[in-house]
Amino acid sequence: MVSTLDDTKRLSIATKLADMRALQNLLINNEQQFIENCTDDDIRHRLQNMLEDDRKNLGVLDTAIVQYGVKGESTTSTQKMIEQIQERMASSDLSLFEKVQEHELLKHRQTMAGLLIHKAAQVVGADIEAAIAPLNTVNFENRAHQEQLKGILEIFGVRELTGLEAKQGLWARVQDAVAALTGVVGSVVTRTDSEMSIRELLLMDHSKADILFMEILNASDPQKIQEYFGQLYKDIKVHGTAEEQVLYPAIRPYYEHTQEIFEQTDEVMEMLDEIKPVDPASSEFKAKIKQLRTAVRTHINQEENDIFPKLRDNFSHDQLLQMATEFKTAKSKLQSSIADSELAKH
Structure with a gap:
């Protein structure tokens, strides 16, 4: 647990x-x-x-x-x-x-x-x-x-x-x-730093999630598994919430499947909360992690294949930089909120 x-x-x-x-x-x-x-x-x-x-x-x-x-x-x-x-x-x-x-x-x-x-x-x-x-x-x-x-x-x-x-x-x-x-x-x-657009920030997050999934599935020590999942849990929660606040509202006028992306994000959030109380040493834990990885990868593929071209075609360079700033600010606030919540528990 x-x-x-x-x-x-x-x-x-x-x-x-x-x-x-x-x-x-x-x-x-x-x-x-x-x-x-x-x-x-x-x-x-x-x-x-x-x-x-x-x-x-x-x-x-x-x-x-x-x-x-x-x-x-x-x-x-x-x-x-x-x-x-x-x-x-x-x-x-x-x-x-x-x-x-x-x-x-x-x-x-x-x-x-x-x-x-x-x-x-x-x-x-x-x-x-x-x-x-x-x-x-x-x-x-x-x-x-x-x-x-x-x-x-x-x-x-x-x-x-x-x-x-x-x-x-x-x-x-x-x-x-x-x-x-x-x-x-x-x-x-x-x-x-100002040259880093929203697309690059999202790609960095996607790559980090892939690495964390690999670290969890390759680890055998329950303590290491717990460490990696703890980071993955926070990263995906923050990433998904920031996307719902910044990315999806901006892309909605240009992407007809935006509601589907919202629902995918909510589904991933629910899966994270279902995994959180499971014992990392159990076989059930890694089975659920594999299901989560599939859901996250499906979401990432749709985002990179469908939304990224919409960003390129419908937003100026300056708009993409501004969106990156807003996304980074949203993530920072969410991370602070999680840190404060954890501190309050102790």
Whole structure:
């Protein structure tokens, strides 16, 4: 019997994602201050580009968190650390060099947090790896930013120590490093969160559901089965409800079988609730999971084969992006509601 929809490993990853989001806001605030206080036009330009990346990456983080499907809160230690750094950044006791030096360390911290989440995902579940795929953008761009910041620190540091300009050797190495990173990542680095349409968000959800079904059916440990089903239960409930709120009303004027899609979604929701109290160790559990997978796959096939062309033919690019934003917002609110409900039970 599934007593809880939460798993401690998944909650730990959710907490680390929340820490990353809190730190991302700090990075943005720092860079805004640096731009205001810097008189070097070249460095201001580099910082402005970094700021634009980080604003975009905040949206990427939000997407990864919503796709992950488990709500977490930033730790007290992270919140205290951020407050302390905000005080130091506002202080006149530190030079601009010292503030940027501290900022570079924060970039390193953010990079390592992202890499740690990916490593944790590899040992917890393939569905997590799929959900947090957008995080690749943040991780690689933070590494590129670290190289940029090293060049800025060299210039500021030499000026502070000698009053003279630094030789530009490091900038060449920085440019080579950034170019290499960009070459490795390819389109992932240049992709912006705003380019992710409703179709892509739906496909990510569909792929994650497929992986969770595979993980459940291949697992033999009842505890692992319970963990995977707990995630599947939440994901499908949130996905289906968000579709009913955002996607189906929008597509109804162009798709005559919209009511059928509503009914399919409701049927899947009922099947989930029927499975929830069943013992994961019983043969009945996996039999019901197979029936659920068939129902979900039928729904997905109809959505991808019938609704996706309707989206392409009847909605502008901007409308599809707006629908994606509304879908992501609806999912986030539903996930928070589930998290609050689980917390109230404890």
